[in-house]
Amino acid sequence: MADYAQPVIDVNALTALLDGDHAEVRDLVRKELASHADVLEAQVELDRDAFRERVLEVILEMARGGASGLGFPEEYGGGGDIGGSIASFETLAFGDLSVLVKSGVQFGLFGGALLHLGTRRHHETWLADAIRGELIGCFAMTETGHGSNVQALGTTSSYDPSTGEFVISTPDESSRKDYIGNAACHASTAVVFAQLLINDRSEGVHAFVVPIRNSDGRLCSGVRIEDDGPKIGLNGVDNGRIWFDGVRIPRTNLLNRYAEVSEEGRYHSSIDNPDRRFFTTLGTLVQGRVSVGGAAINASKVALAIAVKYANRRRQFGAPGSGTEELLLDYGMHQRRLLPRLARTYALHFAQEVLVAELHEVFSVPDADDELRRRALESRAAGTKAVGTWHASDTIQECREACGGAGYLSANRLGALRADTDVFTTFEGDNHVLLQLVAKGLLTNYASEFEDLDQLGMVRFVAELAVETVIERTAAHKLLERIRDVLPGGDDKWDQEAGVLDPEYQLAMLRWREEHMLAGVARRLKRGIDGGMEPTEVFSRCQPHVVGAARAHVERLVLEAFTAKTAAMPEGDNKVALNLLCDLYALSVIEDDRAWWMEHGRLSSQRSKEITRTVGQLCRKVRPLAEDLVDAFAVPEEMQRAEMLA
Amino acid sequence: MADYAQPVIDVNALTALLDGDHAEVRDLVRKELASHADVLEAQVELDRDAFRERVLEVILEMARGGASGLGFPEEYGGGGDIGGSIASFETLAFGDLSVLVKSGVQFGLFGGALLHLGTRRHHETWLADAIRGELIGCFAMTETGHGSNVQALGTTSSYDPSTGEFVISTPDESSRKDYIGNAACHASTAVVFAQLLINDRSEGVHAFVVPIRNSDGRLCSGVRIEDDGPKIGLNGVDNGRIWFDGVRIPRTNLLNRYAEVSEEGRYHSSIDNPDRRFFTTLGTLVQGRVSVGGAAINASKVALAIAVKYANRRRQFGAPGSGTEELLLDYGMHQRRLLPRLARTYALHFAQEVLVAELHEVFSVPDADDELRRRALESRAAGTKAVGTWHASDTIQECREACGGAGYLSANRLGALRADTDVFTTFEGDNHVLLQLVAKGLLTNYASEFEDLDQLGMVRFVAELAVETVIERTAAHKLLERIRDVLPGGDDKWDQEAGVLDPEYQLAMLRWREEHMLAGVARRLKRGIDGGMEPTEVFSRCQPHVVGAARAHVERLVLEAFTAKTAAMPEGDNKVALNLLCDLYALSVIEDDRAWWMEHGRLSSQRSKEITRTVGQLCRKVRPLAEDLVDAFAVPEEMQRAEMLA
Numbered sequence A, B: 001m002a003d004y005a006q007p008v009i010d011v012n013a014l015t016a017l018l019d020g021d022h023a024e025v026r027d028l029v030r031k032e033l034a035s036h037a038d039v040l041e042a043q044v045e046l047d048r049d050a051f052r053e054r055v056l057e058v059i060l061e062m063a064r065g066g067a068s069g070l071g072f073p074e075e076y077g078g079g080g081d082i083g084g085s086i087a088s089f090e091t092l093a094f095g096d097l098s099v100l101v102k103s104g105v106q107f108g109l110f111g112g113a114l115l116h117l118g119t120r121r122h123h124e125t126w127l128a129d130a131i132r133g134e135l136i137g138c139f140a141m142t143e144t145g146h147g148s149n150v151q152a153l154g155t156t157s158s159y160d161p162s163t164g165e166f167v168i169s170t171p172d173e174s175s176r177k178d179y180i181g182n183a184a185c186h187a188s189t190a191v192v193f194a195q196l197l198i199n200d201r202s203e204g205v206h207a208f209v210v211p212i213r214n215s216d217g218r219l220c221s222g223v224r225i226e227d228d229g230p231k232i233g234l235n236g237v238d239n240g241r242i243w244f245d246g247v248r249i250p251r252t253n254l255l256n257r258y259a260e261v262s263e264e265g266r267y268h269s270s271i272d273n274p275d276r277r278f279f280t281t282l283g284t285l286v287q288g289r290v291s292v293g294g295a296a297i298n299a300s301k302v303a304l305a306i307a308v309k310y311a312n313r314r315r316q317f318g319a320p321g322s323g324t325e326e327l328l329l330d331y332g333m334h335q336r337r338l339l340p341r342l343a344r345t346y347a348l349h350f351a352q353e354v355l356v357a358e359l360h361e362v363f364s365v366p367d368a369d370d371e372l373r374r375r376a377l378e379s380r381a382a383g384t385k386a387v388g389t390w391h392a393s394d395t396i397q398e399c400r401e402a403c404g405g406a407g408y409l410s411a412n413r414l415g416a417l418r419a420d421t422d423v424f425t426t427f428e429g430d431n432h433v434l435l436q437l438v439a440k441g442l443l444t445n446y447a448s449e450f451e452d453l454d455q456l457g458m459v460r461f462v463a464e465l466a467v468e469t470v471i472e473r474t475a476a477h478k479l480l481e482r483i484r485d486v487l488p489g490g491d492d493k494w495d496q497e498a499g500v501l502d503p504e505y506q507l508a509m510l511r512w513r514e515e516h517m518l519a520g521v522a523r524r525l526k527r528g529i530d531g532g533m534e535p536t537e538v539f540s541r542c543q544p545h546v547v548g549a550a551r552a553h554v555e556r557l558v559l560e561a562f563t564a565k566t567a568a569m570p571e572g573d574n575k576v577a578l579n580l581l582c583d584l585y586a587l588s589v590i591e592d593d594r595a596w597w598m599e600h601g602r603l604s605s606q607r608s609k610e611i612t613r614t615v616g617q618l619c620r621k622v623r624p625l626a627e628d629l630v631d632a633f634a635v636p637e638e639m640q641r642a643e644m645l646a
Helices: A011-035 A038-045 A048-065 A082-092 A097-117 A120-132 A274-283 A286-311 A332-364 A371-402 A404-408 A414-425 A431-444 A455-464 A467-473 A477-486 A491-497 A503-530 A535-568 A573-592 A594-599 A605-631 B011-035 B038-045 B048-065 B082-092 B097-117 B120-132 B274-283 B286-311 B332-364 B371-402 B404-408 B414-425 B431-444 B455-464 B467-473 B477-486 B491-497 B503-530 B535-567 B573-592 B594-599 B605-631
Strands: A137-140 A156-160 A165-169 A177-180 A189-198 A201-211 A223-227 A240-250 A259-261 A267-269 B137-140 B156-160 B165-169 B177-180 B189-198 B201-211 B223-227 B240-250 B259-261 B267-269
Touching: A011 A048, A011 A082, A011 A332, A011 A573, A011 A605, A038 A048, A038 A097, A038 A414, A048 A097, A048 A120, A082 A097, A082 A286, A082 A332, A097 A120, A097 A137, A097 A189, A097 A201, A097 A286, A097 A414, A137 A177, A156 A201, A165 A189, A165 A201, A177 A189, A177 B404, A189 A240, A189 A259, A201 A240, A201 A274, A274 A371, A286 A332, A286 A371, A286 A414, A286 A605, A332 A371, A332 A535, A332 A573, A332 A605, A332 B535, A371 A404, A371 A414, A371 A431, A371 A535, A371 B371, A404 A414, A404 B177, A404 B414, A414 B404, A414 B414, A431 A455, A431 A503, A431 A535, A455 A503, A455 A535, A467 A503, A503 A535, A503 A573, A503 A594, A535 A573, A535 B332, A535 B605, A573 A594, A573 A605, A594 A605, A594 B594, A594 B605, A605 B594, B011 B048, B011 B082, B011 B332, B011 B573, B011 B605, B038 B048, B038 B097, B038 B414, B048 B097, B048 B120, B082 B097, B082 B286, B082 B332, B097 B120, B097 B137, B097 B189, B097 B201, B097 B286, B097 B414, B137 B177, B156 B201, B165 B189, B165 B201, B177 B189, B189 B240, B189 B259, B201 B240, B201 B274, B274 B371, B286 B332, B286 B371, B286 B414, B286 B605, B332 B371, B332 B535, B332 B573, B332 B605, B371 B404, B371 B414, B371 B431, B371 B535, B404 B414, B431 B455, B431 B503, B431 B535, B455 B503, B455 B535, B467 B503, B503 B535, B503 B573, B503 B594, B535 B573, B573 B594, B573 B605, B594 B605
Parallel strands: A137 A189, A156 A189, B137 B189, B156 B189
Antiparallel strands: A156 A165, A165 A240, A177 A240, A189 A201, A223 A240, A259 A267, B156 B165, B165 B240, B177 B240, B189 B201, B223 B240, B259 B267
């Protein structure tokens, strides 16, 4: 391995590139975290009750610094900067993740629901207090028996025209609210999602503001709450279960941005189709998914910073008689374990940057908010959240194992990172369900007339069209044309004509896979229905392909983001380094799924072996840069809690 | 999917098949666990100190039942049944894993070291007390800076002929003993591994019995101990660090089965070669690896029992208007997530059964104990431990995610299972290092003249022979002949001639891969050295292939064990069911690595897709049997701590 050609990374410049437009906010949060570093110790040392109180204090202290309110309108004391608010939240993930999640519940979910589902009357009553942390709230959507299927929630909110009130009730045990952050101890108010009943007829799920604790902290009449108890992680967040027994709230506590009930009990909505209304309601909560995905990517950075440094210090085995042992990071296997994950973290970072910019524009620029664009944004948010949170679980786990027994001790942060992020794959939308939503969007090209279709509706819809029609309608179909433009020699000549390090080759591979997988899903759905199978059975059998196609889509978007970012960089060593990482990401993705391309005649066995070989070479080239590459994440020293590095 | 052909499982008969020769012991332990079910609650509810004390009480109470001492000679109060002792330990893994690990430290590591490395004088002095739990000990091998590379331990034991004592010392911080179970609180005695120095010359690592606490519980003079503090899991085990400052012990405290120091300070060993002596010393500890592998497999059973039952009760989404939602286990993706892992758990169970029988024979039947056979046993133990513990991490994690938010609550056991087993991939030999040992054994055919080679020695050794010679010497080479016998049509016709459900096809695929991967490693090592590369660099680059070849070897052994087991079953529905599982295991293994076979011309793209399709079909066939299949594990009801199933 020749050393002379190695680039020398300018770490500060790379940090600036990563921090992008929101460098100032990110640095503010870094400083806040460093000044609250005790909370990492508290997670390990305090008992659950004391830790919860400390976490609450920290988010209240941080709220005073202004970062928590960045995404809210300035007239209520917010910062009017949605992109900045996501950057702020993402950066919180360098610190203790109970602080992150509790902050997300308070400002993202509770505050976000008031802002996006409520109207001026709600904003004026509650928003300023919520932003300052003087009103602590919770977001009571999930029920024990109803998680992903929010439309099936059981909690009811019946309008009583005689008093002009809604009456909130929990009809059965499977409809108790569950896993609700802030519910067990701190919230005085809940945004409750419930079936809106008028004369016993449901108008679908709507959100209501429901006081749950009095000013002295006691539960309101008719409200019962139980602590969810200890969890795998995030024990600084007080999750709980809530039952409602005929709790009465004023009619005006309906968050009425999309629907209203008149005093006499007449229901009216600006959106006629109830399914579309429901998905529009949920869609305003897209920020939560963007935030969790970003947080997951940043948590991965912390783990990689620790594991790469450990591997660059710790020695084990080596040439007998040489007196010194080898550094772990000089072992090929160790490089293989850490460096492709480092490359993927960079890739996801830049994909997240694109997503946040799009979110910022859709929510900040009024005429950017057209429905198709919003759906595409929601889809991208769902996909990035799924891929980003799986990446975090996988990466943090590998980092733990790569640090051996030391990684198992709580004195080193990896265990807490792993345990706290574990639920990220589940909350804010289970990853598998999210990828199904992505696939649905792609298959229907986000067409508004199909948005209300659930999975089975999608099966029937696709089945009724010719496969070609479906494929032509999909966004992915356009990809094929781009592939042909790039590789005029035709698909068959890829292997001969393009080098594996050619970005156009890499992109063409990912685009072709996505298009082909989507078409395959369409064909399978159609064949199933045409063959007389029940739609549920058709969907069940097709489901692994649905999820696979969505994942292929996200991986393509991620590579496009990374490729575009590096292409736009000025020439120099940092660009050389990121190009290495980008190649490593692209080829690792292809390597992981190389069987698929071989099965579909798009990769020769020769070329497949070459890709594996090249991944190994790229790892060796990235190895001497690894520590600079993790330093560029600028995870505050205080947050790299790792006794083993001392 | 036709239901009529579904077998009806006789659950009790299947449990009897799984429990095998040690059904009685396993049932005894199941009863013990059920009667100590409070410890599962204690893990969540008690603070660390109180939990540690409860765990100690439990292992002492269980010691009275006799199961803990099963592996020791009857003359010291043991049961004289090594196979039974492993079965007992494995079954403990249904319960709290701190109890399992603390029990393993006390009876397996500490007691095992006294038994296997000591001689009659040590047995008579300590063994009966250790078996009864009246003498609590620890096994002080690992040091902060020396984990996998035990030969490089820094702790010294210098012989002082003037007093006839050894003087134990910790020369530097990286040589402090670390992660030592029982050290922080409960052990009064340690078996300490240290460099035996005579006149400042090291005779290599030997084991010494060192008192560390007085009868009143205070530390002995010269001993310093620090608590390792909280860990990701296993917080009922008191791991600690130990420093020795000139601690003096009698000469007779050297565990002298393989080496002795005379009063005058003359060293003598029955094994001349110091490397061979060292590996023989470590080899006696093979039971630990067998035990951990078996425990990991059983922990997977608990997680699968919980997740399969949950998926067979919990409903989510479904046909609109149908009124009921679909069971999770009716979704294709959910089947894909759980059922191949269920099949692999069965496969590993039967592979473990073969391993335990071999261990029992080698350690119980005097003339079975020839060196080559012992090496093969050690290799098989190392490989099964690595594959079994990775399987546990992967399976328990998938089970957690498959149970969604409920799986994240400590009220359900999955989190504790995951956290407690997490270190299994690291302790008793890091999995990657273990697989390297397996590969080394295969490449040198366990020949005694090469046993003392470390990885670099292996590189040089292989490099000096012709590749053909290496391959011919390997155990794997014999596989090729068996493949040819089975498939006389020649390798090229596999695809046309054999069905994917033909066990001979499945075995032939796994055998061919193993042989070809090993030959590839040999070729790569040779090419590297011939090309003038440094041995360290050659090994580093080859390492992923080394690990891959070893894994292929283990997967072949596992399939052989499962195939043999099902073949020997009497005809009937249970056999039909296990044949389905065996096919599912075999084809999942092939599917996971299908890229490799395609790259090497042993799998057409057609056949590769057929395998994926067949895995899906097998999942659908296994699905109605799934709950019976987990019930057959007979995990005690009390151990399936899962509020969500209530």
